[in-house]
Amino acid sequence: KQEVTQIPAALSVPEGENLVLNCSFTDSAIYNLQWFRQDPGKGLTSLLLIQSSQREQTSGRLNASLDKSSGRSTLYIAASQPGDSATYLCAVLSTNAGKSTFGDGTTLTVKP
Amino acid sequence: DTAVSQTPKYLVTQMGNDKSIKCEQNLGHDTMYWYKQDSKKFLKIMFSYNNKELIINETVPNRFSPKSPDKAHLNLHINSLELGDSAVYFCASSRQGQPQHFGDGTRLSIL
Numbered sequence: 001k002q003e004v005t006q007i008p009a010a011l012s013v014p015e016g017e018n019l020v021l022n023c024s025f026t027d028s029a030i031y032n033l034q035w036f037r038q039d040p041g042k043g044l045t046s047l048l049l050i051q052s053s054q055r056e057q058t059s060g061r062l063n064a065s066l067d068k069s070s071g072r073s074t075l076y077i078a079a080s081q082p083g084d085s086a087t088y089l090c091a092v093l094s095t096n097a098g099k100s101t102f103g104d105g106t107t108l109t110v111k112p
Numbered sequence: 113d114t115a116v117s118q119t120p121k122y123l124v125t126q127m128g129n130d131k132s133i134k135c136e137q138n139l140g141h142d143t144m145y146w147y148k149q150d151s152k153k154f155l156k157i158m159f160s161y162n163n164k165e166l167i168i169n170e171t172v173p174n175r176f177s178p179k180s181p182d183k184a185h186l187n188l189h190i191n192s193l194e195l196g197d198s199a200v201y202f203c204a205s206s207r208q209g210q211p212q213h214f215g216d217g218t219r220l221s222i223l
Binding site: 031032034036042043044045046049051087089091093098099100101102104105 | 204
């Protein structure tokens with residue numbers, strides 16, 4: 001059974017800092033890994049998707065890496081802004097089960 | 113607009129009632145999902161349909177019954193609602209191996 005863990009559960013940083021969010025998974029037989037953002041009371045917005053054959057994906061100030069063998073992914077946010085404040089979720093699509101398992105999220109607060 | 117749309121956005125009802133939540137996507141995706149997000153914000157998959165066929169059915173009470181009339185729609189019907197059903201229900205869709213796109217959620221409150 002796939003288990004996905006995100007550390008830390010909450011993070012508060014001053015504006016302008018670079019930061020890293022972590023996601024680990026127990027079963028390396030994955031199809032892809034997706035990072036989402038969820039604002040309070042809203043749905044999930046897809047940020048980046050990394051296929052199992054890829055090592056990283058970049059979009060603007062965001063960079064996501066994937067190390068399948070160690071069961072880890074990181075989401076790097078450069079030059080953080082107050083508008084980045086949200087909960088960030090990673091989801092792993094397992095090849096065996098054919099379904100996505102979500103981590104519990106990291107709630108990020110960027111202070112002006 | 114291309115999107116995953118859910119209706120209603122809010123649903124407040126009494127225990128024991130039967131209710132439905134509708135989901136439609138116009139992205140041309142072949143797979144649709146229902147997720148439940150509880151008060152602790154934990155997001156768990158409930159069902160997944162691919163080309164109108166059920167492919168994932170997690171441990172969900174049989175009071176929950178998904179219906180997919182076509183590839184663009186996946187509705188969720190809930191019988192005999194209980195207090196523990198209060199949550200936000202998200203519909204999502206994707207092409208195989210591609211990013212999932214989520215609706216804005218349906219906030220279900222049981223009185």
